[in-house]
Amino acid sequence: MKQNETLRTPNTQGRFKVGDRVQVRDMPNMFYTRTQNYVRGVTGTIAACTYKDLIPEDEAFNYDGRLEQYYIVRFRQKDLWGEYPFGNDTLQTEFPDHWLEPVSN
Amino acid sequence: MSTAYKHSHAGDGHDHKAAPMVEEITDYEVLEIAVRELAIEHGLFTAEDHRKFTEWAESIGPAAGSRLVAKAWTDPAFKARLLEDGTKACKEIGVDWAEPTGSGTPSDYTNFRVLEDTPTLHHVIVCTLCSCYPRPLLGMSPEWYRSTNYRRRLVRWPREVLAEFGLILPPEVEIRIEDSNQKCRFMVFPVRPEGTENWTEEQLAAIVTRDCMIGVALPRPGRTADVHPVHEARRPVHSAPLHGKAAE
Amino acid sequence: MSVRSDVDPGRIALLEIIRREGKEWDVIAPRYGVTNPDPPWKTSLVAMCDCLAVSGALPTLERRSAEDELAKSVYSRVSAPESQLLALVHTMLSRGLVTEGDLASRMRTVRSRLEAA
Numbered sequence: 001m002k003q004n005e006t007l008r009t010p011n012t013q014g015r016f017k018v019g020d021r022v023q024v025r026d027m028p029n030m031f032y033t034r035t036q037n038y039v040r041g042v043t044g045t046i047a048a049c050t051y052k053d054l055i056p057e058d059e060a061f062n063y064d065g066r067l068e069q070y071y072i073v074r075f076r077q078k079d080l081w082g083e084y085p086f087g088n089d090t091l092q093t094e095f096p097d098h099w100l101e102p103v104s105n
Numbered sequence: 106m107s108t109a110y111k112h113s114h115a116g117d118g119h120d121h122k123a124a125p126m127v128e129e130i131t132d133y134e135v136l137e138i139a140v141r142e143l144a145i146e147h148g149l150f151t152a153e154d155h156r157k158f159t160e161w162a163e164s165i166g167p168a169a170g171s172r173l174v175a176k177a178w179t180d181p182a183f184k185a186r187l188l189e190d191g192t193k194a195c196k197e198i199g200v201d202w203a204e205p206t207g208s209g210t211p212s213d214y215t216n217f218r219v220l221e222d223t224p225t226l227h228h229v230i231v232c233t234l235c236s237c238y239p240r241p242l243l244g245m246s247p248e249w250y251r252s253t254n255y256r257r258r259l260v261r262w263p264r265e266v267l268a269e270f271g272l273i274l275p276p277e278v279e280i281r282i283e284d285s286n287q288k289c290r291f292m293v294f295p296v297r298p299e300g301t302e303n304w305t306e307e308q309l310a311a312i313v314t315r316d317c318m319i320g321v322a323l324p325r326p327g328r329t330a331d332v333h334p335v336h337e338a339r340r341p342v343h344s345a346p347l348h349g350k351a352a353e
Numbered sequence: 354m355s356v357r358s359d360v361d362p363g364r365i366a367l368l369e370i371i372r373r374e375g376k377e378w379d380v381i382a383p384r385y386g387v388t389n390p391d392p393p394w395k396t397s398l399v400a401m402c403d404c405l406a407v408s409g410a411l412p413t414l415e416r417r418s419a420e421d422e423l424a425k426s427v428y429s430r431v432s433a434p435e436s437q438l439l440a441l442v443h444t445m446l447s448r449g450l451v452t453e454g455d456l457a458s459r460m461r462t463v464r465s466r467l468e469a470a
Contacts, residue, residue: 034286034414036233038260050289051216070287077282081261088279091260094287127385130467131376132460133435137394138467139459140442141401143451149411150404158400211406212413235417245399248433253421 014069014097020046022073022100035099043103044075047092068097161205162245167315169200170242170292174318175309177219178297187294191217200241202290213240219294220320225278228293229267229320231259232285239290243315249333250319260284270321293320300326360419361447362426367457368439368446377432395434402441410450411441419444 016022026040050070077089145152176198177184187194192202192215202215209215217239220228232238233256238246249255259266263280267273274280283291295317301309316322316331378392405411420440427443428436445451 034234036284036286038233048218050218050287053288070289072289074281077263086264086276086280088277089263089281090279091282091284093284094289096287127381127387129376129381130464131381131392132371132374133376133378133392133438134394135460135464135467136371136442136456137398137401137438138463139456140445140451141397142463143455143459144401144405144410144445147450149450150401150408154404154407155397155400158403159397162396162399162403206407210403212403235414245395251433251437253425 014049014052014071015102016046016049016069016071016097016100018046018048021103022046022071023103024073024095025099025101027099035095036093038080039073039075039093042075042079044073044079046071047074048072050094053096070094070096071100073100157205158210161210165240166244167242167318168310169195169198170239170315170318171310171313172198172306173200173219173242173292174294174313175306177294178309179306187219188221191219195242202241204241210240212237213290214288216289217242217292218289219292220281220283221294222296224296226281227274227278227320228281228283228291229259229263230283230285230291230293231256233257233260234286237285237290239292239318242292243318247315247333267321270316272322292318295324298324298326358415358418358422359447360422360444362422364427365443365446365453367453367460368443372428372431372439377435379432391434394438398434398438398441411444411448416441416444419447 021043022045023043024035024039024041027035048071050072052067052069054067072092072094074090074092076087077084077091078087080091141155144150145155173187173195177187183194183197186197195202195217202209202213202217204210212235220230222228230238231250236246236251236256238250240246255266260282263282264274267280285291295313297309298312301312311329312324312326314322314324314329314331317324322328322331382389382392402411402413402416405416406413420437423440423443424436428439431439442451442456446453446456
């Protein structure tokens with residue numbers, strides 16, 4: 001697969017669907033990650049399923065192989081930051097499947 | 106000998122007059138050439154690839170994004186296609202996210218999505234990790250967008266940052282920040298403002314400025330240019346990176 | 354900001370000479386009445402960054418991480434895009450992709466060529 005291509009057709013079954021509640025894992029950084037510090041351990045909602053692609057850690061080392069579903073997850077700003085004054089505000093960002101854990105509603 | 110001035114952005118809405126030249130060769134100009142030549146000689150990349158990417162960088166600008174929004178405002182079927190598959194809809198206005206390599210650039214990819222505003226939902230885009238930006242539609246990113254000041258503060262204090270741009274929204278309006286940290290690229294699709302009934306696509310495109318498509322401004326009749334800076338940042342970030350919730 | 358940068362933050366003599374001259378575009382362009390907001394070499398710089406990422410010589414996240422670190426330390430008072438150029442070269446030197454000696458020598462050659470044209 002070329003460097004910039006992502007797969008649109010299903011290959012690996014993702015665990016989540018739109019509306020599911022998920023928590024961002026807090027895994028140690030193996031040097032290269034795109035999961036921000038400020039979302040670690042926070043619970044949000046799947047807003048969209050985007051594409052399937054290599055996980056960034058594998059791609060950085062040119063491993064052939066593991067494909068995963070990516071998702072946009074939506075968080076309440078109040079859940080991301082202490083004392084955030086506006087109850088309606090949200091933030092969305094994107095994760096591969098293995099960075100998320102299911103949370104019961 | 107002088108440095109030739111090149112006004113290279115296509116269709117950004119400004120008149121392209123002949124401009125005077127900078128009559129000196131700076132070390133910055135010399136440094137850029139020197140490091141590029143050495144990089145090519147060391148095989149870090151090819152001259153051909155560099156030429157291709159330079160031409161591409163010179164071809165992009167925010168006019169494409171403005172056209173996209175104006176078309177979607179006036180053509181509901183196109184708007185539906187745009188919301189369904191952003192990358193594919195871009196081709197209808199002549200933007201191919203696969204350029205210039207056939208599979209996109211190393212930081213733009215081919216997964217474009219618009220973020221549709223409503224009267225009670227306002228989006229704003231950022232990339233906290235490295236300032237990813239929808240370049241095929243908006244051109245090169247502005248320097249303020251690349252700054253750590255914007256990237257760190259927007260996610261933490263969005264309303265303060267927007268206020269510095271002159272945009273204040275009531276608390277009932279949901280502000281939704283999109284941190285584009287992976288391969289999706291985003292652009293804000295603003296609400297069409299009142300007072301634009303019966304406008305042509307061209308008239309509409311003229312008020313959809315780059316800042317409106319990033320989300321730090323709202324389109325408005327009569328507003329055809331972005332103005333910076335608006336207000337001084339009250340809490341510019343100078344130091345430590347964010348570490349979880351305790352930061353700032 | 355989720356990637357640790359391994360760039361050496363120590364000052365590099367050749368780049369310090371350039372920095373201290375202060376000839377950033379936003380300083381010199383107004384002197385000539387030039388209103389273009391960017392210097393003519395900016396698109397070439399952007400292309401160079403894209404090429405380095407495509408070839409794998411310097412991936413985007415690592416380059417930007419180093420740039421963030423250098424922008425708050427060594428090049429904190431330098432305007433953009435000059436700070437981006439300095440940070441890029443600094444990172445390339447730090448990784449041994451080019452050497453300071455070769456760069457200094459090539460700069461002399463390039464300048465002679467431009468001035469003779």
